[in-house]
Amino acid sequence: MDNSITVAQALRHARHDFLNELQLIQMKLDLGRGQDVKSIIRSRAEAAVQLNRLTALKMPATENWLLTAEWRFPEFRFHLECLAEAGMATKDAAFADWLEQFFTSLKKQADPASDTSCRTTLKEHQSAFEIGLELDGNLPDALELPEVPGLLIKKDIAADNTKIIVSAKMEG
Incomplete structure (x- = not known):
C-alpha cells in the first residue's frame, strides 16, 4: 500500500x-x-466485536487496510462484518493489495456526489477464504477489477448493487 x-x-x-x-x-x-x-x-458494541474478530484472523495488512479505509476513502461508507474464524496469512498482502488497487481505481471513476456504501464481509466458504464487497450506489458501468496473483475475483452487477467476491483457496 503506497497510500498508508x-x-x-x-x-x-x-x-x-x-x-x-x-x-x-x-x-x-x-x-x-x-x-x-x-x-x-x-x-x-457490535462494531467492536467485528473488529476483535478481524484482529483474530492474524492478517495485519488486510486488517490495517480495513481499519483505515473509511479515512483514506471518505467517498465510501464502509461497514464490516467478520464471520471468518480463521484467516489466511499467506495471502494477507495479496488481499490488502487488491483492496487498495480496487478502491483507488473506483475513487477515480466514481461520481464524487454519489453516496456509495460498501458492506465488507470476511468469511470462510468451501475451503476458501473470501472477502465479499457489496456496493450500493451509482457505480461506473465498466468497473475495473484488478488482478492479483493467487486471488480469484467474481462480480455480480444488478441495477443499483454490485457484489464482488475476492477469494483464495485455503491450504491444508
Missing part, C-alpha cells in the same frame, strides 16, 4: 470520530431520545 496512514493520523481520525459520536449521543439525550442513544451504543 501514520499512527498519528489514525489516532487523529479516531479522536475526531469518537468526538462526533459523543456529540451525537449528547444531542439525542438533550432531545430525550434515549432509545436512539441505546441504538448507537449497541451499534458501536
Whole structure:
C-alpha cells in the first residue's frame, strides 16, 4: 500500500470520530431520545466485536487496510462484518493489495456526489477464504477489477448493487 496512514493520523481520525459520536449521543439525550442513544451504543458494541474478530484472523495488512479505509476513502461508507474464524496469512498482502488497487481505481471513476456504501464481509466458504464487497450506489458501468496473483475475483452487477467476491483457496 503506497497510500498508508501514520499512527498519528489514525489516532487523529479516531479522536475526531469518537468526538462526533459523543456529540451525537449528547444531542439525542438533550432531545430525550434515549432509545436512539441505546441504538448507537449497541451499534458501536457490535462494531467492536467485528473488529476483535478481524484482529483474530492474524492478517495485519488486510486488517490495517480495513481499519483505515473509511479515512483514506471518505467517498465510501464502509461497514464490516467478520464471520471468518480463521484467516489466511499467506495471502494477507495479496488481499490488502487488491483492496487498495480496487478502491483507488473506483475513487477515480466514481461520481464524487454519489453516496456509495460498501458492506465488507470476511468469511470462510468451501475451503476458501473470501472477502465479499457489496456496493450500493451509482457505480461506473465498466468497473475495473484488478488482478492479483493467487486471488480469484467474481462480480455480480444488478441495477443499483454490485457484489464482488475476492477469494483464495485455503491450504491444508
